[in-house]
Amino acid sequence: MSTTDLKLEAKAKLTLEDKEYELPVVKGSESEVGIDITKLRNISGAITLDSGYANTGSCQSAITFIDGERGILRYRGYPIEELAEKSNFIEVAYLLIYGFLPTKAQLDDFHYKLTHHSLLHEDMKKFFEGFPPTAHPMGILSAMVSSLSAFYPEAGYNADIELNIIRLIAKLNTIAAFSYKKSIGQPYVYPQNHLSYAADFLHMMFSVPTEPYEVPKALEDALDLLLILHADHEQNCSTSTVRMVGSSEANLFASISAGICALWGPLHGGANQQVITMLQKIQDDGGDYKKYVNLAKDKESKFKLMGFGHRVYKNFDPRARILKHAADRVLSELGIKDPMLDIAKNLEDIALKDDFFVERKLYPNVDFYSGIIYRAMGIPTNMFTVMFALGRLPGWIAQWKEMRETPGVRIYRPRQIFIGETQRSYVPISKR
Ligand code: CMC
Numbered sequence: 001m002s003t004t005d006l007k008l009e010a011k012a013k014l015t016l017e018d019k020e021y022e023l024p025v026v027k028g029s030e031s032e033v034g035i036d037i038t039k040l041r042n043i044s045g046a047i048t049l050d051s052g053y054a055n056t057g058s059c060q061s062a063i064t065f066i067d068g069e070r071g072i073l074r075y076r077g078y079p080i081e082e083l084a085e086k087s088n089f090i091e092v093a094y095l096l097i098y099g100f101l102p103t104k105a106q107l108d109d110f111h112y113k114l115t116h117h118s119l120l121h122e123d124m125k126k127f128f129e130g131f132p133p134t135a136h137p138m139g140i141l142s143a144m145v146s147s148l149s150a151f152y153p154e155a156g157y158n159a160d161i162e163l164n165i166i167r168l169i170a171k172l173n174t175i176a177a178f179s180y181k182k183s184i185g186q187p188y189v190y191p192q193n194h195l196s197y198a199a200d201f202l203h204m205m206f207s208v209p210t211e212p213y214e215v216p217k218a219l220e221d222a223l224d225l226l227l228i229l230h231a232d233h234e235q236n237c238s239t240s241t242v243r244m245v246g247s248s249e250a251n252l253f254a255s256i257s258a259g260i261c262a263l264w265g266p267l268h269g270g271a272n273q274q275v276i277t278m279l280q281k282i283q284d285d286g287g288d289y290k291k292y293v294n295l296a297k298d299k300e301s302k303f304k305l306m307g308f309g310h311r312v313y314k315n316f317d318p319r320a321r322i323l324k325h326a327a328d329r330v331l332s333e334l335g336i337k338d339p340m341l342d343i344a345k346n347l348e349d350i351a352l353k354d355d356f357f358v359e360r361k362l363y364p365n366v367d368f369y370s371g372i373i374y375r376a377m378g379i380p381t382n383m384f385t386v387m388f389a390l391g392r393l394p395g396w397i398a399q400w401k402e403m404r405e406t407p408g409v410r411i412y413r414p415r416q417i418f419i420g421e422t423q424r425s426y427v428p429i430s431k432r
Contacts, residue, residue, distance in 0.1 A: 016044055026057075030065055047415045054311065057235075058412070059243065063096060063398050064234040068312035073319065075232055076100070084322050089227040090114065090197055093169060093394035096232050097401060110166075117170035118191040118200070120178070121151050128182045137386045138264040140179040145172065146257035154251045161404075164252050165397055172393055173197060176386045177204030183382075198223035201390070206378060218333040219377050225326055226370060229319045230388050232395025236311075238262040238269065242396045243403050247412040252400060259396045260389050266306070269388035272367040272374075275307040276381050279340045279347070287343065289350045297356045305351060307344075307368030314361040323369040330373050341372050 012023040012035040021044050026034040034057045041047050050056045065074045073080040076095050083092055094102045094110050102110060127147060131140055145168070152167055154160050178188050181204075189207045191200050199215040202223065206213035233239065242259035246252075263269035282292055295303040310317055327341055348364055351357045367388075374384050403409050 014040075014044070016046060019044070026060065028060070030067070041415070047417070049417055052311075053240075058240060059235065059403065059406075059409075061234065061399065061402060062099070063402060064232045064395070066234055066312050068310070068314050071313060071316040071318050071321075073233075080229065080318055081322065084225055084228055087228065088196070089224045089231070089391075092228050092231050096394045096398040097165065113166045114170045114197065115191070115193040115200075117167045118174050118193075120171055120174050124151070125178070125188065128178055128188075131179075131182060133183050133185065135179075135183070136264075137176070137179040137183065137383055138260060138270075138389070140182070141172075141175060141386055141389060142257045142260040142264075144175045144179070145253055145260060147253075149251050149253040152253070161252065161401075165401070168252060168256065168397065169393055172390060173201045174204060176383075176390055177201055179386070180205055180380070180383055196220060196224070198227065202377065216334070218330055222326060222330045222373050223377065225322070226373060226387065227391040229322060229366060229370075230391025232392070232398060235399075236268065237265070238392065239396060239399050242400050244412040246400045246403055247409065252397070255400050256393070256396050259392075263389055263392065264385055269367075269385045269392070271306050271365070272371045272384040272388060273381050275344075275367055276340065276371040276375065276384070278306045279343045282343055282347065283339060287346075289343075289347050292347070293350055293354055296351075297354075305347070305357075305362070307364055308351065308357070309360070309362040310365045313363065313365065316363050317365045319366040320364040320368055323366065323373065324364070327369045327372045327376075330376050334376055336376050338372060338375060340375065341369075344369060344372060 010025045010027075012025055014021045014023060021040070023040065024036040026036050028034070037048055048056070063076065065077070066072065075083060075092065076099055078087075078095070078101075083095075087095075090111055091102060091107055094107060124144065124147065127144060128140070148164075148168065148171065152160075152164055154164060174191055181188050187209060189204045189209075191204060195203055195215070199220040202215045202219060203213055206215075235243075238259040241262035242255045245258040246255040250258075266274045278292070282289060285291065292303070292305070295301045296305040296308075324345075330336075331338055331341060348368070351362070357363075370387075371381070371384050374387055375381075379387065
């Protein structure tokens with residue numbers, strides 16, 4: 001039976017040895033079905049075991065819908081393709097956080113607040129001094145976001161939370177750019193209120209006191225697109241981390257700082273950095289694609305095709321499709337010829353014809369082509385995951401806020417099946 005036909009009052013039945021238990025069923029607005037096991041342990045003594053939470057719904061959410069089989073991604077009901085074409089990052093951030101598209105007055109007000117909170121407290125600049133120039137910018141980003149809680153403590157009032165949301169979006173741009181300036185030993189460049197969010201970031205990255213950087217429109221638009229495409233992705237690893245930390249009622253900055261750390265890993269947002277490293281290796285190896293495809297198929301090698309595969313998408317990742325076209329467009333608009341783009345396309349062609357990838361439904365994900373556009377902007381490879389974090393921030397905030405505003409949310413606290421030693425007596429060292 002398809003889940004679309006399931007009646008609202010349907011119950012799931014679980015038989016454990018000779019006993020049968022009835023469990024309520026929850027149905028989402030897109031006919032997604034969940035078996036509610038909240039009371040399972042109380043009534044049966046058993047828990048469910050779900051490694052990697054692949055079948056576990058951790059919450060009910062009205063923010064983002066993904067249908068991985070059909071390659072569908074929607075923010076608050078709006079298809080990603082439409083938002084990518086017609087909207088802008090700040091409007092999308094508003095949509096995700098507040099649940100509706102803003103009026104002109106609401107958007108102007110939001111933009112005004114974001115620009116007027118983009119300065120960092122001057123004392124925060126001293127923190128940057130303490131990091132070695134080799135520090136990975138994701139470590140700096142997470143530490144700085146956590147540090148914001150020292151400057152803007154949350155007293156628990158809604159007004160504080162709303163203001164801290166604005167502060168965080170406004171200041172993350174500045175923190176990200178400052179961490180880059182620190183790494184190359186250049187003076188920090190302050191934000192400018194007349195610029196868009198994307199243009200302001202590029203200005204803070206590439207202006208120097210002796211010469212302001214005139215942000216090319218093609219790059220501003222490309223960055224805005226990238227930020228939109230990364231803005232939310234329902235209960236992925238970093239978002240679940242934000243919710244997990246937030247479920248203990250930790251403040252916004254602490255929760256997002258934890259999410260940044262989760263994003264850093266190469267299986268998640270860190271993959272965009274790894275993709276370029278991999279493409280570079282293939283180039284240095286004389287374009288031996290087969291070698292790398294074979295390595296990825298060999299489990300012993302521990303090598304994976306970075307930017308390939310996804311827990312949810314089993315047909316195509318709509319973000320990767322948009323980015324592949326965008327990479328072509330941006331490079332041609334700027335007159336850049338990047339061999340990495342050809343290598344990526346060739347690798348994709350070869351992998352998509354290979355039974356190993358076909359059988360496992362492995363396709364390019366959002367990280368496969370994004371790095372090529374970042375390179376065209378002049379953004380260094382170790383900043384790629386920071387770019388992902390900038391884009392994902394509104395989604396993290398929206399998810400954190402939704403959790404805070406949902407009555408009855410309990411602290412996240414999974415169970416386990418213990419497989420260690422059962423009780424035994426302590427043996428004194430003289431007798432071991
Ligand atoms: N290269 C080679 N084999 C792969 C790859 C890959 N990139 N991805 C998955 N597989 C294989 C995997 O070994 C497994 O094979 P088998 O069935 O023989 O054991 C099968 O495909 C299913 O994979 P899985 O590990 O069960 O998939 P998962 O849902 O646990 O992991 C993933 C998803 C994205 C972590 C994984 O595909 C991966 O490591 N990809 C490379 C890293 C990457 O690009 N990450 C970015 C994800 S998209 C952006 C984001 O949201 O973070």
